Amino acid sequence: MKNSTLPKLYEDMRRVRTFEERVGELFVRGQSAGSMLHLSIGEESAAVGVCAAMQDGDTFTTHHRGHGIFLARGADPNRMMAEIAGKDCGYCHGKGGSMHIADMGLGHLGANAIVGGGIPAVVGAGLSARHQKSGAVSVAFFGDGATGQGILYESMNMAALWKLPVMFVCINNQYGMGTRIDQATANPNLHERAEAFGLAARTVDGLDVEDVAEAATELMDGARAGTPAFLAVDCYRFYGHARKDKSPYRAEAEEDEGRKKDPVLRAREKLIEAGLMTEADLDALDATVAKEMDGSIDFAVAGEEPQMASMFRDVYDPSQPEPEPVRVRLDRVLAQG
């Protein structure tokens, strides 16, 4: 018990939850944060449990609901919040936003907001890792909605065919936007699909983050050795699809039941039961986290908006001359006369 990782897992989950709870405050503080904010409250164990199994140098992509995953991989909440607020000090200088956060430094190959769109990139990253003998694993995080996309199966097939160090993580929050999984798929045992492609595959209950971490570690070790893997994490999306969605398509009773499956509360109870932390310890930790996330809002609010001059930057690689807008270029050429 002394070497338990649970306190750290709890802290990471609490940070994700508090961050997500704070995002809405950007609006209260008069910030423009886009209308498409997808919160991962209720899914913290998937992000934190899988990321606990990852190592330095590993890479990953996420779907549109990816704040928590990036935080769990060590993202700076200040720069994340600033990106969501569209500020120059954000991870992508305000040009990506909530749905396109990326950071090469932490191996984040990008959040991709096309359902399934980020999946094949990790197979490519796995190919690079093998080519470069880096020993890195690349992990694709996506939702149950993406299991309807052909790209997932194309990617799993090639990952298995070429025995690449790749792991597919399906965060099954039961809903693809407003459609419950049993309305979208006849066989909801998602890991069986991966098994059919020759991957090592499991489904784990997301209620207990330690279960998730254990399953993820086992599968990821295999992936690192060349057996690509698939892990489905069962959880429940506590709130609507995006910020303004009050989820009228599902019954309150269902939501009440779903929200009982709370991985953060469960970890808290386990910590107390095991005597690893007291209620007071946990309250103090929560307060520290709350302060940190409040700080991220302050940081984002204080940040500068991007300069207009950055508009045309990074359309093409900066090692080449900046491409001028067509008309600017013509004016210049014609002025040479």
Add this chain to the structure above:
Amino acid sequence: MATEVLMPALSPTMEEGTLAKWLVKEGDTVNAGDIMAEIETDKATMEFEAVDEGIVGKILVAEGTENVRVNTPIAVLVEDGESVEDAEPTAPPQQLVAKDKAQSSEDQPAAGMAHPEPVKAIAKAEAPWPEGIKTRQMTVREALRDAMAEEMRRDEDVFLMGEEVGEYQGAYKISQGLLDEFGARRVMDTPITEHGFTGIAVGAAFGGLRPIVEFMTFNFAMQAIDQIINSAAKTLYMSGGQMGAPMVFRGPNGAAARVAAQHSQDYAAWYAHIPGLKVVMPYSASDAKGLLKTAIRDPNPVIFLENEILYGKTFEVPEIDDYTVPFGKARVWREGSDVTIVSFGIGMTYAMDAAEKLAGEGIEAEVIDLRTLRPIDYDTVLASVQKTNRCITVEEGWPVGAIGNHLSAIIMERAFDYLDAPVLNLTGKDVPMPYAANLEKHALVTTAEVIEAAKKVCYR
């Protein structure tokens, strides 16, 4: 020397007007740009200004005079000490310009619109490699293979992936011999799964490799277009410059022969629309080689549009170590003074064929091969149009939103005063490609249509 000031034409259709008001009187000194008078037509009133400096020697037409014909002398400018009698009739266009409106010919700049001067780039047909270099005959197919082989030898991170690129040696035999030389690690056969392997290649590019993705044909790249545009083209921008996708998407594009609608489509305009992509469409073997090598080295995603019919065509290719061709530089294949024909890719075969036949009828066409569509070499096109005053464009794609449409807009905006005829866009017909041989032939752009259009803009 005294010069006559002529009644200006305020529009191409103006024949006469009213000299409403003189703003100068006899004996006044005027400088270039000074407003001399107001001219009225039934549509508008405009000021016109002096081009040269001088003294108003004599006013020939009193203000208030109606129905003054264009090019009628209305005043005489003299130099200091000269008399009005020294005035000589001069060619009309250089005398005066309407303040707000271009006149009908390229010689009458519109002052209010800052008439563009001729651009520096001169459209000139010259061999794209130094004189005296040995060349050899080579097919486009061989040139493409050599380009890939040379780049794969140069850079260990360059690899080729796609359907049938390895064991089969390429569906169109472009990758012949590459598997033997570079092995299966760098010449990767994929399943038939365009969306998947394109996305994988994008990830490999994120991860530091330099993938060349071969599409068996670009028709199949539509399966992968989400990965090409949403992932490859946009990630550098979305990530704030952190990571891009240095890679090449290549394969045959456009109609082959008798393969019907789903296998006969030109994607040039589709991809040229996308910021973040570069788009290349070579015609000759030397350009296929030089541009593909440039594409592989480019740090951005490059769409490289080949053509099945051109694969077997033979051209001169210079025997130069490491021959590359820069993007954004058109090649003038043929100089001419009567009409500019702009094309690219297989469209060049019609353009060149038409130019040859037009020469037999006394029309000298200047033929420009754009070579790259993003970036486009506007300078060469505009320089040529300023010389020939006429332009037609030739491409295989559909007519709505064609590359030629874009060029027409740019020419209209930048060389309007130089045009003596509307720019005509020759394109494929606005139908899915029919299967029957006679219909297919008609659905494509033809040499006869190019000739007809050239004559039309030359008013012949």
